[in-house]
Amino acid sequence: MNIVVLVKQVPDMEKVKFDSERGVVDRKSAGTEINPFDLNALEAAVQIGEKIDSTITAVSMGPPSAKDALKECIARGATRGVLVSDIKFGGSDTRATSTILSSTIEKIGAYDLIIAGEKTVDGDTGQVGPEIAEFLNIPHGSYISKIQEISESEIKVCSEIWEGTYLKSIKLPALITVTKDINVPRLPSFKNKMKARKAEIEVMTFKDLEENLGADKVGLKGSPTKVKKIEVPQTAKREGKIYRENIPQAVEKLVDIFEEKKVVD
Template identity: 85%
Template sequence: MNIIVLIKQVPDMEKVKFDSEKGVVDRKSAGTEINPFDLNALEAAVQISEKIDSTVTAVSMGPPSAQEALKECIARGAKQGILISDAKFGGSDTKATSTILSSAIQKIGSYDLIIAGEKTVDGDTGQIGPEVAEFLNIPHGSYISKVQDINESEIKVCSEIWEGTYLKSIKLPALITVTKDINVPRLPSFKNKMKARKAEIKIIKFEDLKENLDINKVGFNGSPTKVKKIEVPQISKREGKIYRENIPQAVEGLVNIFKEKKVVD
């Protein structure tokens, strides 16, 4: 079985800054890491490979620096890493990104299962996985919290939607997006880290995909959606009062607040 895991290198969202005028994330303002949800996707793939004979391939679209993220994926259990990187892809929105990813997956060759994280912490759209599935014309399941069973023809999963849990059977090839509840990603061993440092990451550029990829549908100009404005909300602080001496005044104040909030009549 061939399993593809979609990986994205994202900025440290606790430290990153935003360019409100340009409507973009200033990715140079903070360090990078693998999108946390994608680590769950990778772990799910590795666990499947431990049960049935499988090859796990980590695929990422991003700048050349994303090779380090793919090497970490190899240290965590992936067999190989493939980076889709070209200046022509810069500024792609979710549709353009999904177009590029699906084209690259077709270029890579046969696959049985594609696993992606529920969403990315920098975009938070949750659109890439389902859009890739649509472009590849394969079934997909979202918000997967558990893989019940898998064989060469189908995968049975638990999908958490709203307040319900649904048991779904999906024919392969298929794509699933997983939540953080599906597993706890294991840490790579020192031995695997050292081995992954020497791994060769295959690079796919636009020239490699131009036979089935329209230049007018990728990058900033090929993106139908644009970020008009970014607003970072101010953090509201909790307000409080301290009564040290006048206890009756404190009680009266609390009663008035409860009445105002209609907690008591």
């Protein structure tokens, strides 16, 4: 079975800064990691591979540094990594991103199952998976929290939405997006770490996809979404004080603070 796993390298959201003037995320302001939901997607693929002989191709669209994320995918059980990267792709919104990723998947060749995370922790739209399925004209199931059964031609999956649990049977080829409840991602094994160290990440550029992808479909030109403004909510600064002696006086001070902050009358 040919499985494609979609993986996005995201900034560490605890540390990243926003450029409010340009309306963009300053991706250089923090370290990066694999989007956590994509680790669940990869683990789902590796577990399928343990039942049905599979090739697992991890695909990422991003800057050259995303090669590190793909190497980590190999260390966690992927067979190969493909990076799609080009200066022309800069400024792509979810529609352009999905267009580029679906062209990449078509270029890679035959696929039976595509697995994506339910969303990313930076963009957080949850649009890319379903959009790719629409562009490829294949069925998709979102928010999958369990794979009940899989064969060469069909996958049976559960999704929990609101109060209900839905059991869906989807004909392959198909795309699913998975939640964090589907599994606990395994850590890289020593053997796979060694394999990852030697692995060559394949790189595709606009030129490789050009026959199916016009320049007007990628980057800012291919992006109907325009960011008008970006605002960072102010976070309240925490203050701390420790009283070690004279507890009755400390309690009095505490009550004064509560009254001042209108926590008590």
